[in-house]
Amino acid sequence: MPQFPGEDKALTRYLSQNVKYPVQAQKQGIQGTAVCRFIVASTGEIKNAVIVKSVFPLIDKEVIRLVSSMPEWIPGKQNGKAVDVYLELSVKYLMQK
Secondary structure (H helix, E strand, O other): OOEOOOHHHHHHHHHHHHOOOOHHHHHOOOOEEEEEEEEEOOOOOEEEEEEEEOOOHHHHHHHHHHHHOOOOOEOEEEOOEEEOEEEEEEEEEOOOO
């Protein structure tokens, strides 16, 4: 399976440091978890990011931006050869109390 550089802790740190909560979604009190499907290409590049579970159009757009701007991953391999792999990533938006 593909790996984010630095593995899960680094991915969590990347997400928390780069995610933005759209102001309009905040004002409307919109919360939820968006799920994005994407390909980690055999080159490590992120391709074809799409929302498979929507929360709100502005949040969906932000999740696509977030995923598409990730640094290159360590590609997945099959029989020793780098291959394209589909992954899904959940991004949770919750209002702060």
